[in-house]
Amino acid sequence: MSLLTILRYPDVRLHKRAKSITAFDERLAILISDMAATMYEAPGVGLAATQVDVHEQLIVIDVSETRDQLLTLINPEIIWASPERQIYDEGCLSVPGIFDGVERAAQVHVRAQDATGKSYELKAEGLLAVCIQHEMDHLIGKVFVEYLSPLKRNRIKSKLLKEERELKKERQG
Numbered sequence: 017m018s019l020l021t022i023l024r025y026p027d028v029r030l031h032k033r034a035k036s037i038t039a040f041d042e043r044l045a046i047l048i049s050d051m052a053a054t055m056y057e058a059p060g061v062g063l064a065a066t067q068v069d070v071h072e073q074l075i076v077i078d079v080s081e082t083r084d085q086l087l088t089l090i091n092p093e094i095i096w097a098s099p100e101r102q103i104y105d106e107g108c109l110s111v112p113g114i115f116d117g118v119e120r121a122a123q124v125h126v127r128a129q130d131a132t133g134k135s136y137e138l139k140a141e142g143l144l145a146v147c148i149q150h151e152m153d154h155l156i157g158k159v160f161v162e163y164l165s166p167l168k169r170n171r172i173k174s175k176l177l178k179e180e181r182e183l184k185k186e187r188q189g
Contacts, residue, residue, distance in 0.1 A: 020054045020068040024180065025111045026173050031157040034066055034073045037090050040133035044074075044090075048131055051076045052086050059083075060109045062147040064154030067110050075151040079143045087138075089128035092152055095137070097121035104146045106160045114172050118163045120149045 023030050037044065047070060055063040055076055065074040075089040100122040107115045123141040126148055130136060140148055150160055161169050 017053045018050050019057055020050050022054065022058065022063075022067050022109050023069055025108070025159050025161060025176055027110075029069050029071075030066060030110055030154070030159055032066060032071045033157050034064075034071045034155040037072050037074060037129075040090075040129075040131065045131060047072075047074065048076060048088055052078075055109070056083060058109050061143070062151045063109060064151045066154040066157070073155050075148070075155070077144070077147050077151065079147055088131050089126065089138075089148070089151075090130065090133075092126050092128040092148070092155075094121075094124050094149070094152065095127050096125040098123040102146075104143070106146065106150055108150070108160050110154075110159060111161055111172065111176065114161070114175075116161070116164055116168065118146075118150075118160055120146055124148060 047065070051063050051065065051068060051074070054068065055078070061079045062075065062077040065072050073091045075092060077087045077089070078085055098121050101119050102122045103117045103119045105115045106118045122145065123139070124145045126138045126140065128136060128138065153160065161172050
Protein backbone atom coordinates (compact mmCIF):
# COMPACT_ATOMS: atom_id res chain seq x y z
CA MET A 17 0.00 0.00 0.00
CA SER A 18 1.44 3.36 -1.07
CA LEU A 19 0.42 6.92 -0.43
CA LEU A 20 -0.32 8.80 -3.63
CA THR A 21 0.32 12.47 -4.42
CA ILE A 22 -2.86 14.53 -4.45
CA LEU A 23 -3.02 17.16 -7.19
CA ARG A 24 -3.64 20.70 -5.94
CA TYR A 25 -5.99 23.21 -7.51
CA PRO A 26 -5.47 24.93 -10.00
CA ASP A 27 -3.51 22.02 -11.57
CA VAL A 28 -4.90 21.55 -15.10
CA ARG A 29 -4.94 17.75 -14.67
CA LEU A 30 -7.87 18.18 -12.25
CA HIS A 31 -9.97 19.20 -15.28
CA LYS A 32 -9.47 15.98 -17.28
CA ARG A 33 -12.50 13.76 -17.82
CA ALA A 34 -12.17 10.23 -16.44
CA LYS A 35 -12.66 7.17 -18.63
CA SER A 36 -14.80 4.16 -17.74
CA ILE A 37 -13.10 1.22 -16.06
CA THR A 38 -13.40 -2.10 -17.90
CA ALA A 39 -10.64 -4.20 -16.29
CA PHE A 40 -11.36 -5.35 -12.74
CA ASP A 41 -7.90 -6.70 -12.05
CA GLU A 42 -4.97 -6.60 -9.61
CA ARG A 43 -3.91 -3.14 -10.83
CA LEU A 44 -7.36 -1.80 -9.93
CA ALA A 45 -7.31 -3.50 -6.51
CA ILE A 46 -3.93 -1.90 -5.74
CA LEU A 47 -5.17 1.52 -6.91
CA ILE A 48 -8.24 1.25 -4.65
CA SER A 49 -6.05 0.26 -1.69
CA ASP A 50 -3.58 3.11 -2.36
CA MET A 51 -6.38 5.66 -2.80
CA ALA A 52 -8.05 4.56 0.45
CA ALA A 53 -4.74 4.83 2.35
CA THR A 54 -4.14 8.28 0.84
CA MET A 55 -7.66 9.48 1.74
CA TYR A 56 -7.41 8.24 5.34
CA GLU A 57 -3.91 9.71 5.80
CA ALA A 58 -4.85 13.14 4.38
CA PRO A 59 -7.37 12.96 6.26
CA GLY A 60 -10.44 13.18 4.04
CA VAL A 61 -13.84 11.56 3.55
CA GLY A 62 -13.61 11.05 -0.21
CA LEU A 63 -11.09 10.85 -3.04
CA ALA A 64 -11.55 10.55 -6.79
CA ALA A 65 -8.91 8.94 -8.99
CA THR A 66 -8.64 12.22 -10.93
CA GLN A 67 -7.18 13.83 -7.80
CA VAL A 68 -4.24 11.40 -7.87
CA ASP A 69 -3.70 11.89 -11.63
CA VAL A 70 -5.42 8.65 -12.65
CA HIS A 71 -8.18 9.55 -15.09
CA GLU A 72 -10.51 6.62 -14.52
CA GLN A 73 -14.00 6.56 -13.01
CA LEU A 74 -13.12 5.47 -9.49
CA ILE A 75 -14.08 7.02 -6.16
CA VAL A 76 -13.39 5.94 -2.57
CA ILE A 77 -15.48 7.35 0.27
CA ASP A 78 -15.75 6.83 4.02
CA VAL A 79 -17.98 9.25 5.92
CA SER A 80 -18.19 7.04 9.02
CA GLU A 81 -17.02 8.30 12.41
CA THR A 82 -15.01 5.10 12.88
CA ARG A 83 -13.26 5.38 9.49
CA ASP A 84 -13.87 1.70 8.75
CA GLN A 85 -16.71 1.71 6.20
CA LEU A 86 -14.91 2.19 2.90
CA LEU A 87 -17.20 2.59 -0.08
CA THR A 88 -15.80 2.03 -3.58
CA LEU A 89 -17.73 3.43 -6.54
CA ILE A 90 -16.54 2.47 -10.02
CA ASN A 91 -18.19 3.98 -13.11
CA PRO A 92 -20.78 5.72 -10.88
CA GLU A 93 -23.86 7.38 -12.28
CA ILE A 94 -26.60 9.29 -10.51
CA ILE A 95 -29.88 7.68 -11.52
CA TRP A 96 -32.07 9.96 -9.38
CA ALA A 97 -31.51 13.24 -7.56
CA SER A 98 -34.06 14.80 -5.24
CA PRO A 99 -35.53 18.16 -6.18
CA GLU A 100 -34.80 19.32 -2.61
CA ARG A 101 -31.50 21.12 -2.36
CA GLN A 102 -29.15 21.67 0.56
CA ILE A 103 -26.09 23.80 1.11
CA TYR A 104 -23.10 22.12 2.75
CA ASP A 105 -19.78 23.69 3.61
CA GLU A 106 -17.47 21.63 1.41
CA GLY A 107 -13.74 21.18 1.46
CA CYS A 108 -11.47 19.24 -0.85
CA LEU A 109 -8.12 17.50 -0.51
CA SER A 110 -7.09 19.22 -3.77
CA VAL A 111 -8.02 22.63 -2.35
CA PRO A 112 -6.46 22.41 1.13
CA GLY A 113 -7.70 24.73 3.86
CA ILE A 114 -10.61 26.11 1.83
CA PHE A 115 -14.24 25.51 2.79
CA ASP A 116 -17.35 27.11 1.29
CA GLY A 117 -21.05 26.45 0.84
CA VAL A 118 -22.15 24.53 -2.26
CA GLU A 119 -25.77 23.75 -3.10
CA ARG A 120 -26.48 20.16 -4.17
CA ALA A 121 -29.32 17.63 -4.26
CA ALA A 122 -30.28 16.57 -0.72
CA GLN A 123 -30.60 12.90 -1.77
CA VAL A 124 -29.25 10.83 -4.64
CA HIS A 125 -29.56 7.28 -5.92
CA VAL A 126 -26.39 6.01 -7.54
CA ARG A 127 -25.60 2.99 -9.69
CA ALA A 128 -21.96 1.86 -9.59
CA GLN A 129 -19.72 -1.18 -9.67
CA ASP A 130 -17.62 -2.59 -6.86
CA ALA A 131 -13.98 -3.71 -7.08
CA THR A 132 -15.01 -7.01 -8.70
CA GLY A 133 -17.19 -5.33 -11.34
CA LYS A 134 -20.49 -6.28 -9.66
CA SER A 135 -23.17 -3.64 -10.22
CA TYR A 136 -25.05 -2.20 -7.23
CA GLU A 137 -27.33 0.71 -6.33
CA LEU A 138 -27.04 2.99 -3.34
CA LYS A 139 -29.40 5.56 -1.81
CA ALA A 140 -27.62 8.43 -0.09
CA GLU A 141 -28.53 11.53 1.88
CA GLY A 142 -26.75 14.04 4.08
CA LEU A 143 -22.96 14.04 4.04
CA LEU A 144 -22.77 10.86 1.94
CA ALA A 145 -24.95 12.40 -0.80
CA VAL A 146 -22.82 15.55 -0.80
CA CYS A 147 -19.61 13.53 -0.90
CA ILE A 148 -20.78 11.36 -3.80
CA GLN A 149 -21.79 14.41 -5.86
CA HIS A 150 -18.53 16.22 -5.00
CA GLU A 151 -16.34 13.25 -5.99
CA MET A 152 -18.38 12.55 -9.15
CA ASP A 153 -17.71 16.16 -10.18
CA HIS A 154 -13.99 15.34 -10.11
CA LEU A 155 -14.61 12.55 -12.64
CA ILE A 156 -15.92 15.12 -15.13
CA GLY A 157 -13.08 17.53 -14.40
CA LYS A 158 -14.93 19.87 -12.05
CA VAL A 159 -13.60 21.15 -8.71
CA PHE A 160 -16.03 22.46 -6.05
CA VAL A 161 -14.60 26.00 -6.21
CA GLU A 162 -16.13 26.27 -9.70
CA TYR A 163 -19.53 26.61 -7.96
CA LEU A 164 -18.28 29.75 -6.22
CA SER A 165 -18.24 33.29 -7.59
CA PRO A 166 -15.38 34.23 -9.95
CA LEU A 167 -14.07 36.62 -7.27
CA LYS A 168 -13.88 33.89 -4.60
CA ARG A 169 -12.41 31.41 -7.09
CA ASN A 170 -9.65 33.86 -8.10
CA ARG A 171 -8.82 34.60 -4.46
CA ILE A 172 -8.54 30.87 -3.73
CA LYS A 173 -6.39 30.30 -6.82
CA SER A 174 -4.06 33.18 -5.85
CA LYS A 175 -3.79 31.95 -2.25
CA LEU A 176 -2.94 28.37 -3.27
CA LEU A 177 -0.43 29.48 -5.91
CA LYS A 178 1.27 31.72 -3.33
CA GLU A 179 1.44 28.80 -0.84
CA GLU A 180 2.95 26.61 -3.59
CA ARG A 181 5.66 29.22 -4.33
CA GLU A 182 6.49 29.54 -0.61
CA LEU A 183 6.76 25.75 -0.26
CA LYS A 184 9.15 25.60 -3.22
CA LYS A 185 11.32 28.35 -1.67
CA GLU A 186 11.48 26.45 1.64
CA ARG A 187 12.52 23.24 -0.12
CA GLN A 188 15.25 25.02 -2.09
CA GLY A 189 16.61 27.11 0.67
